[in-house]
Amino acid sequence: MRTIITGTLLACLLGNAPLQAEPYPDRPITIVVPFGKGTTADLIAAVVSDAVSKNIGQKITVELKPGAGGGAAMEQVEKATPDGYTLAMITQGTHVFNLGLYTTLRYDPQKIIPITPIAAVSNVMTVHPSNPANTPLEVAAAAKAAPGQLTYASGGVGTSHHLGGVLFAALAGVDIKHIPHLVSVDGIKKIVSGEITMGFFNLPTVIDDIKAGKLKALAVTSPARSPHLPDVPTLDASGLKGYDLVTWFGFGAPAGTPPEIVQRLRDEFAKAAAEPAVKAKLNAAGLDPIDQMQPAEFARLITSDLATWTPIIKASGASAE
Numbered sequence: 001m002r003t004i005i006t007g008t009l010l011a012c013l014l015g016n017a018p019l020q021a022e023p024y025p026d027r028p029i030t031i032v033v034p035f036g037k038g039t040t041a042d043l044i045a046a047v048v049s050d051a052v053s054k055n056i057g058q059k060i061t062v063e064l065k066p067g068a069g070g071g072a073a074m075e076q077v078e079k080a081t082p083d084g085y086t087l088a089m090i091t092q093g094t095h096v097f098n099l100g101l102y103t104t105l106r107y108d109p110q111k112i113i114p115i116t117p118i119a120a121v122s123n124v125m126t127v128h129p130s131n132p133a134n135t136p137l138e139v140a141a142a143a144k145a146a147p148g149q150l151t152y153a154s155g156g157v158g159t160s161h162h163l164g165g166v167l168f169a170a171l172a173g174v175d176i177k178h179i180p181h182l183v184s185v186d187g188i189k190k191i192v193s194g195e196i197t198m199g200f201f202n203l204p205t206v207i208d209d210i211k212a213g214k215l216k217a218l219a220v221t222s223p224a225r226s227p228h229l230p231d232v233p234t235l236d237a238s239g240l241k242g243y244d245l246v247t248w249f250g251f252g253a254p255a256g257t258p259p260e261i262v263q264r265l266r267d268e269f270a271k272a273a274a275e276p277a278v279k280a281k282l283n284a285a286g287l288d289p290i291d292q293m294q295p296a297e298f299a300r301l302i303t304s305d306l307a308t309w310t311p312i313i314k315a316s317g318a319s320a321e
Contacts (some may be wrong), residue, residue, distance in 0.1 A: 024084055024261050028059040031251070032077050033089045034070030035155060036183030040202040040287070041089050044119050044249050047281045051272035066182050069158030069320060070094040074107040082256035084265060088112055090252040091160075096305045098158040100313030101320040113257065114298035116266045117250035118273055119282055120290040121202045122222035123164045125235060126215040128194045136168070136219050137239045139198060143174035150197045151177045155184030157320040160247040163309070164200025164221055166318045171240040178318075191215060202247070203228055204286035221245035228286045248290055250298060262295055 031049055035041040042064060049060040065073040070093050080086035088094075095109045125136060133139045143150045152168075154161035157180050169176050179196055181187040184205050190196040192214045199206070203226060209215040210229070219235040220226045223244045235243035251269055253262055270292035272278055279289065293301065 024264060025056055025058045027085065028061060029085050029087065030061045030063055031087045031089060032063045032065055032073045034065060034073035034091065034094055035159075036064055036066040036185070038185040038205070039155060039183060040121055040204045040285075041091065041249055043204060043285055044282065044287065045089050047278055048118055048269065048272050051275055051278050052268050055271060056268060066156065068106060069098050069101070069156050071098070071106045074109070074112055077252070077254055078107045078111045080254050082254040082258075084253065084257055084261035086254065087115070087265070088252045089249060090114065091249050092247045092305060092309075093156075093158040093160060093163075095252075095302050096309050097160070097163050097313065098320070099306060100310045101158050101318060103319075111255040112252040113255050113262065114295055114302060115251040115253055115262055116269050116292045116295065116298055117248045117290050117301070118269060118292065120246055120248050120288045121160075121204060121286070122220045122226045122228075122246055122288070123160055123200045124203050124206055124210070124220050124226075124229065124232070125164070125168070125198060125200050125218045126191060126206055126210065127198045127218060128191060129213060129216045130194065131197070131216060134216075134218065135238055136172070136235055139218065140168075140172035140174050140240075143169075143172065143176050147175040148177055150174075151179050153187030153190050153196045153199045153201075154178065154180050155187055155201070156180050156182065159184070160245060161187070161199060161201050162318075163313070164245055165198075166316045167221075167243060167245060167312065168200065168235070168240065170312065170316045171235075171243055188215075200245075202286075207286045226286075226288075246288075248301075266292070266295055 031045055033041050033045045045062045049062055053060040074094050077088035152165040191199045210217045217232045219233050219238045273292050
């Protein structure tokens with residue numbers, strides 16, 4: 001009888017005890033990417049999420065949501081439940097450039113907190129192979145001879161491809177026309193076809209066309225030559241002193257996400273980025289490694305980039321409106 005009573009009391013106590021939450025993550029995760037299929041962001045998200053998924057034992061879905069200079073994706077993530085199951089790929093476009101280009105943003109970058117940067121990339125100034133210009137200064141000379149007539153494509157307002165053209169125009173003192181596209185692949189096709197004069201696209205998205213002779217590379221936007229295109233000079237060394245554009249891609253989460261979950265995600269992304277297979281895939285695509293910072297360090301990098309780029313954007317007169 002004593003055993004029965006004891007067992008009954010124990011069952012009652014256990015029945016009234018709160019259930020312990022399952023350790024994070026216990027269900028699939030979604031990463032919302034602010035650009036379309038075939039973009040650098042798409043490539044990075046696919047490679048890294050696959051590695052993280054295997055490490056944590058949960059499915060990770062990459063949702064491509066281009067539009068509004070990354071605003072469509074950021075708005076979705078900003079409104080998501082801050083539980084670590086909806087994340088964003090964030091870029092200099094979403095968290096730096098757009099703040100100088102838009103008078104009013106449809107999202108608040110402060111409400112999408114940084115986790116860690118994952119990779120860096122140089123852009124490449126390209127023209128159609130039939131273009132007689134072989135240097136950036138020759139393009140600048142042609143632009144000065146026909147103000148507002150030369151065009152450059154991008155994958156949308158606020159992208160590094162857009163700012164690449166803004167910086168070129170500012171340093172060269174020329175007037176060139178920006179033609180944004182919903183996805184960068186469409187803009188690149190217009191240069192390949194000869195419809196648009198030039199572009200400043202991410203190296204991974206144009207390197208195959210360069211090697212195939214469909215595009216002519218005039219210069220890279222980084223301060224040093226890219227190991228992926230070692231024979232191509234920098235814009236800085238080509239006569240546009242001070243030209244420096246190397247962009248980062250990283251991950252973020254809705255503000256209010258528990259710090260322990262943010263830290264877990266940071267550690268998982270860093271672990272994946274350090275895997276030889278992941279490093280090899282990103283390198284083969286034309287991407288460069290970057291330190292997988294702690295969230296606070298990443299936040300400081302964004303603040304520093306804002307201080308650098310906002311005056312450049314404002315001085316150029318570039319606007320998203």
